[in-house]
Amino acid sequence: MTILDDHSDREESRVAIFGAGGFIGAATAAALERAGHAVTRITSREANLADAVAVCALDIPAGAYWLLAAARSPDYAGEIHDTNVAIAQAAMALAAKAKPAGIVLLSSIDVYGRANLTLPLHEGSPRNPQSPYAESKCVTEDILSEGCRALAVPLLTLRLPGVYGPGDTHRGPVRSFVEAALCGDTLHVHGDGAQVRDLLYVEDVARIMCAWMAAPVTALSNAATGRAISLNAMIATISETLGKNPEVAYHDAPQYDLTFRAPRLAALLPELVLTPMEVGIGETCRRMGARFEGEMPHAR
Secondary structure (H helix, E strand, C coil): CCCCCCCCCCCCCEEEEECCCCHHHHHHHHHHHHCCCEEEEECCCCCCCCCHHHHHCCCCCCCCEEEECCCCCCCCCCCHHHHHHHHHHHHHHHHHHHCCCEEEEEEEHHHHCCCCCCCCECCCCCCCCCCHHHHHHHHHHHHHHHHHHHHCCCEEEEEECCEECCCCCCCCHHHHHHHHHHHCCCEEEECCCCCEECCEECCHHHHHHHHHHCCCCCEEEECCCCCCEEHHHHHHHHHHHHCCCCCEEEECCCCCCCCECCCCHHHHCCCCCCCCHHHHHHHHHHHHHHHHHHHCCCCC
16 A cells, blocks of 8 residues: 555656655655656766766756755765755756756755744745755755756756655654664653644655646645644554554653644645644554564564
8 A cells, every 4th residue: 555646547647756776756756656757867976967067977867857855864974965056067967958848846844944933834934044954955946946947947956854655764753762662662752742743755755756747837835734633642643543652751852843834735736635743643653663674573
């Protein structure tokens, strides 16, 4: 079972995914292929995606839709700002040559900053980058916006919150809690667990792309569900799905909420309903649990 909708009645599209070796890129590629689309996967094995000459030498189908998911993450050890900006510049150099049908850019809610936020966040909230990663995302948005406007290429910019799901390579709350519960370890919560989050299930990126490719227009949207749940509610869903009752340790620490208004996606793609967190967490538990049992058949 997967949560991606059945799109078998829709016309097949050609899609090129830059950064297909990462968590989001790989999951999106697999989901789009299941939905019947022809996917070209571009990873760092094919080219240094920050090198415009190497990128422009790639053989990308003309008229394909692109997903730009190749940016370095905040824990990247190198020159994160310059690398991410170079990736954006290289992509636009290739776009001038390959003429994509449309581009989906994965940006981040980090462009709003992390401190002194006015909630709920919305697309009109001021950008206030407070890290080299966030600054690189702002510059990338500007490069893609200007470049796509000049080329008359539709651009959908998605500002992602935390993304979770099977195969997660980051240390967000869902992966951390599920892994601890499966291993019989204590779940550690900083604060009282009442703080709320609005996270995106990884397969929703493919669902957004499928819906947008049917009628591509230029837009910018937060990619949040618009409905946050607490860390305690996450833990309850994990416990119920796995049939476990893990110990939870609460630690005194500053805590904050992170909420969003209904994103512009709701108006742009009115038939699209993003995966509720309880559903996505349940699916993540089942698939991570199955893998856990397969790798450790003695674990119960």
